Amino acid sequence: MGLFSKTIRTLGPWGGYQLARQICRNQPRILMYHRFSNPPVKDWASPKYFEQQVRHIKENYNSYSLVGLMQYKREHGHMPRHAVVITVDDGYRDFYHYAYPILRKYQVPATLFVTTGFVDRKLWLWPDKITWLLNQVDRIPETIKIGAFCSGSGPVNFETRPFYWQQWITHSLSLPDPEKHSFIDQLASKLGKVFPLSIPHEFEPVTWGELLEMQDNEIEIGGHTVTHPSLGRVTESQAREEIFGCRDTLNERLGDRYRTFCYPNGQPSDFRAFLPGLVQEAGFLGAVTAFPDAYGTRDPLLMRRHVSGDDMFQFFKSVSGVELVGLRLRKDVRMSLSGVVASYAG
Known part of the structure; x- marks a missing residue:
């Protein structure tokens, strides 16, 4: 653990988190989750800790789905104060079983990004x-x-x-x-193994019926491609098929509405300059990566996210803005926006 984290672990509960919350009051934090389980599994989120986190967000922040955040910015010309967004990737059924009931209990919106071919059970990730x-x-x-x-x-x-x-x-x-x-x-x-034709129980996706139910209860269903490729490893025409095909299936199954998008894997190596333009052309209001850096939510089609899970120290760093403050103090940029904006702006 570095000196910054050691300092925050000591000072955070004594006003450090509140200070960061005020410094970052106009900078939304987007939290990233993937899998949920009970009993707990390493690197996943369990209901016990997720409920503590949702309750903390409800009591201390203004919660939005990602599309709700982007619509607020469209209507008001700026981001809302003290905004936090919960996002979850892929579309595993454990979200419906463990996370969704907690979000509904506290009336906290969220965004679930789904891979449509996975939900159709045409493939497993x-x-x-x-x-x-x-x-x-x-x-x-x-x-x-x-x-x-x-x-x-x-x-x-x-x-x-x-x-x-x-x-x-x-x-x-x-x-x-x-x-x-x-x-x-x-x-x-x-290894002498043959993959099962159907998706094993431990990897199964949500159903379209469950997605419809959740969409009616403050859960945005966002896009996460058709087959979950690294979009940095496909051609532009293939990326178009993945992004537009995902959008079309979501609208056919769940109704035509504004949505946001998540780049699969979402690391700098998974990005190519033409991708934001395709996402914008497809009509998505915003898009997220899977890493944080000093840019935060500056670019609506390349918004950074902060990891969360059962590690409550990491959660408090992410949600309070401490992690974002540290990244900006260090001028930590993992993917530059220079030369990219021109490819899709206007």
Whole structure:
């Protein structure tokens, strides 16, 4: 833990969080979640801590869905004060079971970004295939070689599974989208496994009926492409199909309305200069990345997000604005906007 975090851990409860809240009162913080579980799972959010966080937001901030935030800015010409947005990616069913009842209890809006091919059950998300493979084996009997990729043999257990997972995910993200899927299929073949035709229970998506219910109860259903590729690894025409195809399916299934968009994986390497223009052309009011930096919400089609989960220290840093203040003091910019705005402005 760095000196800044150590200082905040000490001073935050004694006024540091409140100070950051005032400094960032005109800078919305967008929180990012993915999976929910009970009992708790590492790096996921559990109902116990999520309810504490939702209650804290309800009592101390003005909560918005992302589309609600963007509509406020359109109507008033500026962002609302003390605004916080809860966003959740992908469209797993655990959101409906664990998070949605808590949000409804406290009447806190949120945005759920869904991958439409996943909700249609035409595919299961590719990172889950890697997770599934590693859960099927207790040992990799021999070194796996696929092209230039090499993964050593050895036991697969609680300690080593995260290493293999990260190695395989990182390599997958470095590949063009068709090669990524081929690579994952070759991993399965090397391990002697065949992917189930239907999505396993632990990875299942929400249904369209559940999405309709949630949309009627302050949950924005936003876009997250059709098949969840890294949009930095596809052509412009493929990106157009993913973005517009997602929009069209959402509107056909859930009704035509304003929505926002989330770039899959959402790291700087997943971005290309033409993407904001496509998102804007498709009619999305805003879009988010999956990392924070000093730019915050400055660009409505490249808004940064802050990680949240069961780590309450990380939650308080994110929601109060402490993390944003630190990023701006350090002038920490992970992806520059220069040269990008011109590609879609006007």
